[in-house]
């Protein structure tokens with residue numbers, strides 16, 4: 494702040510934020526003194542209450558970034574440091590998490606990692622160096638517990654695209670789509686997985702149910718479903734031309750829901766998962782994204798018409814989960830055709846080989862205890878719910894660890910590791926290699942193994958990205974030394 498008074502600094506910051514409202518200003522030039530003297534930041538996010546017209550005659554009140562849902566697309570360049578300024582216009586402290594980036598714990602935006610928080614009606618400013626390249630995102634990391642007006646239930650999310658140093662390939666249009674549900678409520682209905690479960694899984698489910706002393710606790714339901722903050726049919730259609738190659742970046746910005754997406758009459762050529770290029774791009778009809786997962790996929794537009802890109806779940810699509818894709822000079826009601834059911838298989842996009850042996854293997858068994866405090870299920874890793882007083886588990890920098898994610902519950906868990914990418918090495922018993930991710934969806938009673946070689950020291954949070962699961966115990970803290 495140099496010799497400036499705090500009052501001057503705040504005035505400057507407010508002016509800067511007004512200038513940048515609705516977007517982020519990426520100063521491509523060299524670092525200048527103004528960064529340390531309180532001038533405009535490269536990225537400014539203002540957290541505040543907003544009203545969003547998600548449909549005709551339907552406005553919701555939520556909290557968002559810079560007045561929109563999703564917040565503005567933030568384009569950064571790999572390895573080029575930026576100044577970030579965060580303003581909080583709400584009555585509660587906030588945490589802004591840079592999901593999927595390998596950055597210091599102080600700026601990662603997680604309370605467990607002792608990151609900087611944005612005070613209520615306050616502001617903070619810091620620098621970070623974006624990495625790795627690809628589709629990342631930014632979202633709130635506060636606990637919601639039973640308050641469904643907080644945390645990832647709100648509109649606090651925005652795409653972050655870190656431009657790669659080399660070209661990502663040829664395409665004619667690039668489109669960012671984030672799915673999110675609104676108007677959450679607590680209900681009793683258990684989430685059923687869509688995939689037909691095999692006999693063994695069904696049997697395990699029965700056994701685990703019998704062992705539970707209490708009935709299943711609260712689940713979350715939603716009344717409204719959106720893509721880029723609009724219910725199906727209420728936003729601008731995606732306008733395409735025959736013969737175009739459209740690069741879609743999908744983000745599941747849900748608080749709790751895993752989702753499938755299809756565009757009838759078209760194939761998705763999956764080129765990146767969680768922003769990282771896959772070893773084997775493959776075409777599929779149906780995408781699946783656990784909470785916080787990203788998929789980048791190229792679609793060749795060669796089936797002229799007006800189509801719905803949306804979820805195969807009819808009720809959810811009717812309540813908004815979809816967006817219209819309209820070819821030039823084509824009119825009429827958008828068409829939906831139910832896609833064939835084919836289970837999502839990460840290994841399709843990986844190398845068909847066994848990854849090299851880890852230095853150490855860490856078993857992580859996920860468990861659920863029905864109906865705890867307030868009627869909420871409690872979640873455990875190796876028998877324990879998160880305890881902030883417990884010593885974090887130490888990991889050595891540059892050592893290769895194999896995390897064995899063993900889901901002994903009937904729910905699917907989108908498992909996230911902060912400040913690292915991990916390599917999928919085994920999916921449901923099948924070896925694979927070369928797929929780098931930061932979230933992996935572990936289905937009920939399934940096992941996935943991932944290898945991680947931490948490159949940056951500090952506290953690193955591991956958790957289920959389903960807000961309700963995270964809030965009620967599904968977390969573990971590592972300390973990389």
Ligand SMILES: [Cu+2]
Nearest residue numbers: 906957959962
């Ligand atoms: Cu979970």
